[in-house]
Amino acid sequence: MYLVAHVDTKVCSETACKLCTQYCPEANTILYDNDMKTAFIAVDRCKACEICVSVCDNMAKHNAIKMVMISDIDHAFEMSKFGFRPNEWDHIEKPSVAVAEVAATGSGKD
């Protein structure tokens, strides 16, 4: 298994900074749902460079993005499956992680 970035939508939706979408090196990977006011990640495009983690922790200081094992994410958003349709994003269930605090290496599944 491998790590991908995961946005905690509860923390993210309380802010409107969008900084991570600006600095992700991959195109159309960190998406922003304007209705739910949260960023979320297209896991099939994430290369796990962790720039968004350092941006969210150090520049925005929201600590909303963590690296998690891809198998721990429920309802992961895949660009190849859903396509780029911003109008439908508020109907799609946002990705979530069942384990409350998953550290970068602490999930135990590999």
Next chain:
Amino acid sequence: MGKEKIQINEEFWDIMPEDYRDLVTHATYGKPDRGWKDVGSSTELIAEHSLCAGCPESIAFRHILASIPAPEDTVMVGSTGCTSLVFPMVAIHNIHSLFGNQNAIATGLKRALAVRFPDKNKDVIVLAGDGATVDIGLDMTLQSWFRGERFTTICFDNELYANTGGQESGLMQKGFVAKMAPVGKKFEKVRLPEIARESGCAYVAVLTTSKPSLVERVVRQAVLIAREIGPTYLQIYTPCILEIGKQSMEGLQEMRDAEAAGERFKFREFVTPEAQAFIDDMAAKKKAEKLAATAPSAN
């Protein structure tokens, strides 16, 4: 060209790749006010590329492609290097040239487009690495500026030949030791922005890609000035994190460090008086438009 060229024949809609359909429905072709604000809610003109995780060059690509004023009427010319790995995934017409030949190709292209489409603005943008712009293609780069060819030259400056393992380049800093240049560089970084100013460029800017709003302003100005006045040159720092020994998440901080006061990529621009008048005129028009748009609601 124009926006209608990217449309899909209805009968072929279902067999076209998802990425292409997204471009037709959600991209920002034909929108004069396109810019950084559209990212996240519209399809970007770049798709999954093969650059390394965390490569600052791909951040630069995203910022530039979001800022180009008229992508449907733009042709980009690339050259050999990591940029040529990205161009197949870019949704703007582009040409891959021989290594170093990019400004010569762009010259012919710009002139041909001016003859073929006399009533339309066709922008040509050269985007190449520092090896192609400064070492191998310096002749072509300088000659196109001497002739006053009206296109934009963008140099992705990573200060060495990163794609082939770290050889010394003209834009490398003095004393820098790279993997395949173990002695360390013995002469100063070539001062191409100053050379560009003296060679006839109407607008020259040196920047990093750590601020999307700045990249947007500079790229927009450079393309519009090249359309009306003369050659323009942008030098953008895109460090190769592998060759300078950084982790994937450290590229952004590296750029921020390199643009601090007194550092080599501190933002600076050289503008000729003619280009400055054009920029001021553009700003005044934009202001007037904004006033006109808000006036009815105020009354």
